[in-house]
Amino acid sequence: MATVLDRIKDYKLEEIATRKAERGSEQIESAARSGPRVRPFGEALRKASRQGYGLIAEVKKASPSKGLIREDFEPAALAKAYEDGGATCLSVLTDAPSFQGHEDYLVAARDAVDLPVLRKDFLFDPWQVAESRALGADCILIIMAAVDDTLAAELEDAARHWGMDALIEVHNQEELERSASLKSQLIGINNRNLHTFETDLDTTRRLARIAEPQCMLVSESGLFTPNDLADMASYGTRCFLIGESLMRQDDVAEATRALLANPLTAKATSL
Numbered sequence: 001m002a003t004v005l006d007r008i009k010d011y012k013l014e015e016i017a018t019r020k021a022e023r024g025s026e027q028i029e030s031a032a033r034s035g036p037r038v039r040p041f042g043e044a045l046r047k048a049s050r051q052g053y054g055l056i057a058e059v060k061k062a063s064p065s066k067g068l069i070r071e072d073f074e075p076a077a078l079a080k081a082y083e084d085g086g087a088t089c090l091s092v093l094t095d096a097p098s099f100q101g102h103e104d105y106l107v108a109a110r111d112a113v114d115l116p117v118l119r120k121d122f123l124f125d126p127w128q129v130a131e132s133r134a135l136g137a138d139c140i141l142i143i144m145a146a147v148d149d150t151l152a153a154e155l156e157d158a159a160r161h162w163g164m165d166a167l168i169e170v171h172n173q174e175e176l177e178r179s180a181s182l183k184s185q186l187i188g189i190n191n192r193n194l195h196t197f198e199t200d201l202d203t204t205r206r207l208a209r210i211a212e213p214q215c216m217l218v219s220e221s222g223l224f225t226p227n228d229l230a231d232m233a234s235y236g237t238r239c240f241l242i243g244e245s246l247m248r249q250d251d252v253a254e255a256t257r258a259l260l261a262n263p264l265t266a267k268a269t270s271l
């Protein structure tokens with residue numbers, strides 16, 4: 001059965017072809033070389049999760065599952081609110097057709113803060129990795145459900161070439177096992193089912209048990225309360241990628257602070 005990723009891949013391949021025709025490899029690589037200095041993404045999460053929780057706070061206007069999430073959408077102000085609230089890193093959606101994102105949002109959000117930034121988009125070509133670096137991204141996302149092993153390795157190599165980190169996203173055991181062939185130990189366990197869009201925290205509970213102990217795990221999607229975070233932390237997952245629940249708050253800084261209060265520190269991941 002086709003998933004939302006199949007539909008996204010179709011339009012992304014067209015988008016990539018158009019962009020590459022406008023800016024060839026030489027041009028995009030020259031822009032990447034002139035990008036701002038890389039901020040250490042994985043290292044920031046590692047440090048934060050030693051002392052409490054590592055939070056990747058997502059600047060997310062809309063989504064395929066929820067439609068419009070936040071009307072009053074100012075990426076720079078939201079980034080600042082996340083930083084003030086104690087977020088470790090930012091994730092900024094740049095995909096327009098499904099998430100109403102934009103590359104300018106990443107640039108504006110990153111310029112407003114000192115936090116490392118993940119470009120949250122659907123990558124199918126190393127050209128997009130150079131494009132991400134040119135925008136200022138410090139980390140890219142590799143979605144194992146969307147790419148084969150060869151492409152995953154190419155995207156990761158490109159990220160390493162540009163000095164960036166790669167967050168490897170998995171939804172099930174098969175994808176987690178495939179991720180072991182990559183070098184990155186930053187593994188995002190996405191709780192969202194790509195067929196139904198439902199989120200189930202059991203996904204993190206199941207996969208955290210069988211992940212390689214050296215991996216740093218990030219539980220993604222469907223996290224709303226301090227209890228959710230404590231629950232995930234009790235399975236050794238002390239980093240989180242959170243969008244919707246924070247984006248729906250009037251006071252984003254205060255909501256971020258409240259979510260991160262009283263971290264469960266008893267069962268640390270091996271880092």
Ligand SMILES: O=C(O)c1ccccc1NCC(=O)[C@H](O)[C@H](O)COP(=O)(O)O
Nearest residue numbers: 004063064065220221222241242243244
């Ligand atoms: O958010 C969606 O509806 C979605 C649908 C299909 C593919 C990906 C999708 N989201 C990307 C994400 O991974 C989330 O934005 C991220 O994990 C934060 O999730 P949440 O806290 O539930 O907004």
